Amino acid sequence: MxxxxxxxxxxxxxxxxxxxxxxxxxxxxxxxxxxxxxxxxxxxxxxxxxxxxxxxxxxxxxxxxxxxxxxxxxxxxxxxxxxxxxxxxxxxxxxxxxxxxxxxxxxxxxxxxxxxxxxxxxxxxxxxxxxxxxxxxxxxxxxxxxxxxxxxxxxxxxxxxxxxxxxxxxxxxxxxxxxxxxxxxxxxxxxxxxxxxxxxxxxxxxxxxxxxxxxxxxxxxxxxxxxxxAQKPMHLFGGFGLVSVFIAFLMFLLMLYLKIFADKSFIATPLPLVVTLFFLMGFMSIFMGLIAEILMRTYHESQNKPTYIVDKTRNCRSKD
Missing domain, CATH: 3.90.550.10 (Spore Coat Polysaccharide Biosynthesis Protein SpsA; Chain A)
Incomplete structure (x- = not known):
């Protein structure tokens, strides 16, 4: 050394x-x-x-x-x-x-x-x-x-x-x-x-x-x-958002089932609140994912930072 x-x-x-x-x-x-x-x-x-x-x-x-x-x-x-x-x-x-x-x-x-x-x-x-x-x-x-x-x-x-x-x-x-x-x-x-x-x-x-x-x-x-x-934040936020929207959809179907087949009023269960909550969480998560994607692209492109790391090159001309 x-x-x-x-x-x-x-x-x-x-x-x-x-x-x-x-x-x-x-x-x-x-x-x-x-x-x-x-x-x-x-x-x-x-x-x-x-x-x-x-x-x-x-x-x-x-x-x-x-x-x-x-x-x-x-x-x-x-x-x-x-x-x-x-x-x-x-x-x-x-x-x-x-x-x-x-x-x-x-x-x-x-x-x-x-x-x-x-x-x-x-x-x-x-x-x-x-x-x-x-x-x-x-x-x-x-x-x-x-x-x-x-x-x-x-x-x-x-x-x-x-x-x-x-x-x-x-x-x-x-x-x-x-x-x-x-x-x-x-x-x-x-x-x-x-x-x-x-x-x-x-x-x-x-x-x-x-x-x-x-x-x-x-x-x-x-x-x-x-x-x-870091380079694909939409995968995290969007994935969570889609799961939340899917849960909201399932709760909505359950709410309709209880209304039609069990004669349960919508206000007799907390399901309308749960549907609204999960739908809003899903929507906001997807929206946050879009913002994170814009920030990530701004970070790389504004500073000309590549999304990869080169170890060695051969017969490659350097760029000014």
Whole structure:
């Protein structure tokens, strides 16, 4: 991997006591690799002394790039800021709480050198609370793997290695940094994982809670929608709409049957309301599908974005 340069990307939020030890460990590992590198530390609107520590560190080490965000945007936007500023060929994000071990970086790079495009860390012996953190994480990883079709044991591990060309056009929102391997798979990337060391937190407090799990579930729904219906939203909205209209039609027939053969008045049952409700839902869903189709076409055509990705060409003339 010596012909490549590395960009280590570290989002930070209230981690002032971890900055210097983390930098020292990174220097110890990267200094032995004879590989050009840069360390990008993103201060995500910290309220402690993180900003001051980063300024001092940047003055001491010119290979440390510091990005200060105006407020706390969250881990994903902070990581996106680091990715946008990265100049290396290989991007390695990691947490700033000293729970990821920089000594695992050569292991990730070695796996990357086998021909993979994304190597994800797997915290086999995770040093977190078994019920509050580990159990929900295992359940979430199982669900994400099943729904996405990209089978990884540990989506939540920030320590990963990416070839820059794979994720250079990826835009991240919400809590979607953990889904980068899924985005990369859409681009035709080869994804794998390796076991990495996980240390217990020594300084500071965890920023993760049950609200993060809820956000991840909602973002997973978005990812699944983008994967399956981004270029054909009418298939989802229209399909639901047609089913609703069909149910409305069946309820209407039942309503007529009861009126003719059972002498039941229309107002004696809730069927007229059910028919109206399902018909309106179906109509609105089909209408939403049409709007989504227009938006999708506007997105691709206004920016000249193709609906396909070319891997290689032969004897093809480039277009200006």
């Amino acid at each position: 010596r012909e490549h340069s590395l960009s280590i990307i570290i989002p930070l939020y209230n981690e002032e006591d971890n900055i210097d030890p983390l930098h020292a460990r990174l220097e110890e590992v990267l200094g032995t690799m004879n590989t050009p590198y840069e360390i990008i530390m993103v201060d995500d609107g910290s309220r402690d002394g993180t900003a001051a520590r980063l300024r001092e560190l940047a003055q001491r080490d010119p290979r440390v790039k510091v990005i200060h965000l105006r407020r706390n945007f969250g881990q994903t936007p902070a990581m996106m800021a680091g990715i946008d500023a990265a100049e290396g060929d290989i991007l390695i994000p990691m947490d700033g709480d000293l729970q990821n071990d920089p000594a695992d970086i050569p292991r990730l790079l070695a796996k990357l050198a086998e021909g993979y495009d994304v190597v994800s860390g797997w915290r086999k012996d995770r040093q977190d609370h078994p019920l509050k953190r580990n159990l929900p994480s295992k359940v979430a990883n199982f669900v994400i793997s099943k729904i996405s079709g990209v089978h990884l044991h540990d989506y939540g591990c920030s320590l990963k290695a990416y070839r820059k060309q794979i994720i250079k056009d990826v835009k991240l929102y919400g809590e979607m940094h953990r889904f980068i391997p899924i985005y990369a798979t859409w681009q035709g990337a080869k994804v794998t994982e390796v076991g990495v060391t996980h240390h217990p937190r020594v300084h500071g407090v965890s920023k993760y809670g049950i609200d993060r799990t809820i956000k991840v579930i909602l973002d997973l729904i978005v990812v699944k929608f983008l994967d399956t219906f």
